[in-house]
Amino acid sequence: MTTNQPPDPTHHSRWRPLRLLQAAMDADIGRVYPEQPIEGLKPSFVMELLRLHACGPMTIAKLAESVQRTHSALSQKVAAMRAAGWVQTVVGEDARTKRVALTDKGRDVVGRLAAEWRATEAALAELEAEIPYPLSQVVTDIECALERRSFHDRIAEKLAKDPAWG
Incomplete structure (x- = not known):
C-alpha cells in the first residue's frame, strides 16, 4: 500500500550529528559526578557555578551576560539550580534586585567542578590532537x-x- 504523503525533510540533518555528539559527550561528563559522589548535578550547571564562585553573587542578568546566555534561559537554569540546592537568591544591594549566590552545597563542590572543567578541556585538546x-x-x-x-x-x-x- 502506498501513500501520497510528502517526504519528511527532517530525515536529513547536518545539525543532528553534532547535537548527538555533544549530548553523548555531556552524558559522559555527567557520569563522573556520581563517582565523586556529586549527586543531582547537571553538566550544564557547571559554568554558572564556577562563575559564581569566581565572581561572587550577581544578578541573573549579569550572570547571563557573563556566560553569554539569554536572561530567559538563565532564569530557567537558576530556578533548576535553586531547586537542586546549588544556588540561592538573596536580596540585592537596593532591595529591588535579587542576586544569585552559591549555597553551602554549591561551595562544597566548586573545587571538584574546577578540576572536572580542567580535565574536560584537557581531554578535548587531546581529542582534537587525534x-x-x-x-x-x-x-x-x-x-x-x-x-x-x-x-x-x-x-x-x-x-x-x-x-x-x-
Missing part, C-alpha cells in the same frame, strides 16, 4: 564565513528560490 581538523578550528572557520555572509542571509536566499516558501 583528528585532522579540530572542532575548535571548525567553529572559528564557520564564524569567519558567517562574518562574510550571515546564516540568516544564506537561509533567506534559499527560501526565496523555494516555491513552497512564498
